Amino acid sequence: MELTAGFRKTFPGGPTIEAELALDLGASGLTVLFGPSGCGKTTVLRCLAGLETPDAGRIAAGDAVWFEDGHGNAVPAQARGVGFVFQEPLLFPHLTVAGNIAYGLRDWSRSERGARVAAMARLAGLEGLEHRRPRELSGGQKQRVALARALAPRPRLVLLDEPFASLDRAATEELRRNLRHILHRLEVPAVLVTHNPVDALALGDHMVLMDGGRVLRQGTPAAILAEAGGLPAESFGSVARARVAGRVEGLLRLETGRAELYAPDPGGDLDEVYACVRGEGVSLERGPHGRMTQRNRLPATILRLEEAGALVRVHLDAGFPLHALITAWAARDMDLREGEAVQALIKASAIQVIPIEG
């Protein structure tokens, strides 16, 4: 069955969001809605869930029309069978972990409900916490409960609105691993909203690139992220495909085209990986071209300078498209110009390695 959505939504005084999407609900797999903050990703998700009513257009799941012009939300949110995980866990504070997971199982028999809650708690790594209250849980645990709660009623589709937004880095990594495992096990199709390429590469089978309220491109995350200059204007860094060349003092030695990078080792059997570099972790230096003696020091050419408030995004060619995010005064002091050669220094801690599977 296919979910088709083509709709428009304008908020008073805000931008107009337009979306044109088709998702295969028969197949499991995760679609990433990718783009900078404020580009309308969350609105698209809320319209799909029925939490927001579009101004015009049509949303249909197979033969069932969920929304159509002039008919409002023909199918309300509670009848769509769509699970939703919000940026914050939003657990019901008056219910226990088990009570939260069981919330959507009201029509199930008592024994089925008990079995389902136990199974979901096991799958989400929440065993032993069933009788806790939400306020007694860590951020990561809360979000895992939210995920288990959304998936327990066997939704035909689950929508994830930046589910890592409220978590610290360690909890994010853990939930990301859990999420992949859980979605695979339950074989439920999912749409994930994110502006982080790490999420897209680690979780996405398909990617929809949005900016300025519109869908720009669709394809595999790797293909879209690899296109130079194809990324939205907001900071999230850059992505390079790399080959693992060895392990040195707890770091992974990576080869990307003409450059060599050292990055934290995620462990496991690695061959080809994506190296995601956060723009804040890249600094620039002037200096002679061609030396590669120091670690994570890459010769690069400035392609373009782009102002972003007090910061400047420097688009570089370092054998792969690389973005550096530096302060405007640093850019002025260095008198950076397009076409010039510089040295890019990348902090190892600013690189995240994601295995390429298959």
Place this chain on the structure above:
Amino acid sequence: MDWEAIRLSLKLALCSTALLLPLGTALAWPLAFGRSRARLLLEAATSLPLVLPPTVLGFYLIVALGPRSPLGHAWESLTGSPLVFTFQGLLLAQTVTNLPFFLQPLVASLGGVDRRLLEAARTLGSGGAGTYLRVALPLAWRGLLSGAILAFAHAIGEFGVVLMVGGNIPGATRTASIALFDQVQAFEMAGANRTALLLLALALTVLSATAWLRSRERAWN
């Protein structure tokens, strides 16, 4: 002390609070979450007993409950006795009079419930009533409790409407506040003093309880 009057006051307050629980809980839903203009009218109508003089309210209640009204007529043909100047009539009048005291804390509490929790409930298959009963109301339980306590306290002390609708029949409609009025009229100052003190202590206890509940309103977060 007129213990019969005090017992009647307590019984009347308990029964009217019991009636208010389902009625007020149902009315609080559109008041807290309704989006139509009718909500404003409903809000004004349910707040009327706060500002109308008890005599005006009592007058309309006599009209509404009297033997010539559809309600009074139906009651009389069903039970053989009239509604006005009886305990049952007084109970209905008290329920209407105390409605805003029950509703205001409850609606305020419901307004403080995180709307995103209600959205989460909807994505889990809960319709409007289910979301109200399973999420909004349990989270607003302090408002529900302080509303019930306030309505109970006000029902014990209500004077004007009781006098208008119930009259002054010992054992049927003569409540503690009416008895106090009688005691003062008859210059029984010692008895009046005891009755007044009892009503004062009761009101103070009840208000302290609601103040304490409100101070703990945010304890969920």
